[in-house]
Amino acid sequence: MVPFFAQCASRHLPPWKEPTMDKKTLILTQVIMTFMMAVTMSGIMSLIALGPTALWLSEWPKAALIAWPFAFVLGAIAFPVASRMANLIIRR
Template identity: 55%
Template sequence: MINKKRILLTQVLMTGMMAATMSGIMSLIALGPGAVWLGVWARQFVCAWPIAFVMTTLIWPIANRLSGLLLRETATH
């Protein structure tokens, strides 16, 4: 069993990386490369990371259960 500290650290790292890449890519598409884009990206990242963290905390159990149902797995724990 994975300990709770590792789960939390993984979630912090994963949501941080996803928030950075998604906010960067989407703002780059909208604005193109340049100084304005970098400023917008930084603000969007600071806003996106906590939202991503909270949403994964709420949505993870639902997604985990749905994937089990879709794969027709039975609970073994």
Template identity: 50%
Template sequence: MGIRHRRPLQETNVTNSKKTVILAQVFISLMMAFLMSGIMSMIALGPTHLWLRVWPQQFLLAWPIAFCLSLVVSRLAFALSVRLTRG
């Protein structure tokens, strides 16, 4: 029983899969909407009971918006990254 070597992601072409990209955008937008809605609402309201009631509502509003925007912004971000890293 030897050590199994995993192929790098580039070789398996997983990172280029449309399904993987969409799923990554779901997770990224979820995490960013959760964190940003929590931070921004706490800045506005302070760490109060009202903040704890408002945060979930703000998150549920922010997540679909963040996901839709990520579909557009990710293409631009990748294009800029490729352009800047070309030697």
């Protein structure tokens, strides 16, 4: 049995035939991805600012909840721009 990632890497489709995500999957992926990024980045940055203290642990969830909507909106704007830039670099 061939691993999934090997199957994906082995097929070389032209750009116009590459599979695309349906809108529901794309939005859910964006929600999950931006949540993970907001939690991770707010945790790291607040840890650097406050140090590993009880205050850090109490402030981290608040910072993550504030960061998440911003990450979602900015991700929705940045993803198409980054995708176009990547395609230009690769020359698709």
